[in-house]
Amino acid sequence: MNFTLHLTDMCNLRCEYCTQTRNGRRMSLDTVKRLIDLSVKNSLRTGFCFYGGEPMLEFSLIRQIIDYCKTLDHRFSFKMNTNGLLLNEETVKYLSDNNVGIGLSIDGLMQKSRKMPDGSDSLEAVSNAARLVLEYQPKAASRTVISPENVDLFYDSVLYLLDLGFKTVITTPAYGKFAAWDDEKLRRLRIGYEKVSSMYADRFGTDVRFGFPELESKILTHIRGGISNVTRCHSDLSQCSVNPEGNIYPCIQFVDRDEYIIGTAEKGFFADRVSSLILHKSPKECEGCALSDRCLNFCGCTNLIETGQIDRISPFHCEHERMLIDIADRLGESLYSKYPEKFIQVFYK
């Protein structure tokens, strides 16, 4: 079983697009131990993703969790999503030595949306953290949010992140009430994707090839005959989120919404709640859409923050998915035409 542990709701950044609230709540080691008991009873392996708020604020708890896991005859895997500000040589070495995969939240030149609490810029500090992480984990990926305010810096930010040393840049647009996308911003977003796609094609046959899952995953939805063969909605319990008090939710965006609690660390899963929340169907408004099977329209998390309902897609989400599929297909066709062997090697293995 895999759990995303919201170790704390506190954070040392003030991102403009963040929808989380900060109340000083912290997870206890006992809560994690109960989750481990639950997982050990039900599965062969337990995966923990240390999350927050900012998980490095709870680094001593992370150490305690890892130390405890080492005492058990059970398989564990660890990863972390961090803004990097509290990483240093010692902590990165410790995390790497203990096989904790570090995903670094860094927006490149768009980082100006992510201020320090005193309002100062965070790009230099996070860039230094990125260099350190990449030294120990060369395959670490950046996790990058594109906000409508910074969309014109999207392409240059990808370039910046690649120059920093990332081999894979994972992007997502900002969703929710603080992301004011409109037609003009969407047009600029498309320009950004087109430019990244063009750079991807230019570098594909070279030794500076990079990963850009936002487009690659859409190519795969065609190759594999549907999005369910490429990605899963975490609402199927493949990666449950756990809030600091130990309440279990289907995924990150459901955390702290009581109506979506599907269990607790103490009592385990509530079978009736689990079955009622699993969502694999496309929203009604997508019926008859030829792209429905390649679309993330079933993502309850995105739908929830966009429309307030897990089974209702927003106009922005629809337009964004159509845009990605269009660009990805043209990219796939170009790569297949130009580098057929490499394309098959990369996408069909």
Add this chain to the structure above:
Amino acid sequence: MKIEPVRKLKKIAYPVAVASAVAVAAASMTSCNIAKNIIYNLNRNPSGSEVVIEGAVPYSQPDGGDVELMGDVPYSQPDGGDNDLRLEGETAYSEPDCDFEANGSSSDFAGVGSPAAE
């Protein structure tokens, strides 16, 4: 911006993959790829259906030991029960460190096809 169902699928000039679990696994050169391909094919099973892997998984364990393929079954059991998959048999490598990230969410997708997965 609007919700606009696409009525007609355009022709796409790169092919769809057609493969069975065993055929793909046999063509793979690493146990990690075998695992990924089996998981990929399991993904094609409808929710709640029984998963059956027929045929021998290639690459025998040198010691003839059991196969233990770790990873989440893509479609979880409705009762929240055992989400994990165990393949038992007498062939194939087990590779505890094999990374199944390719089956994660789009935000987690370190993906087949990206250098991170290689």
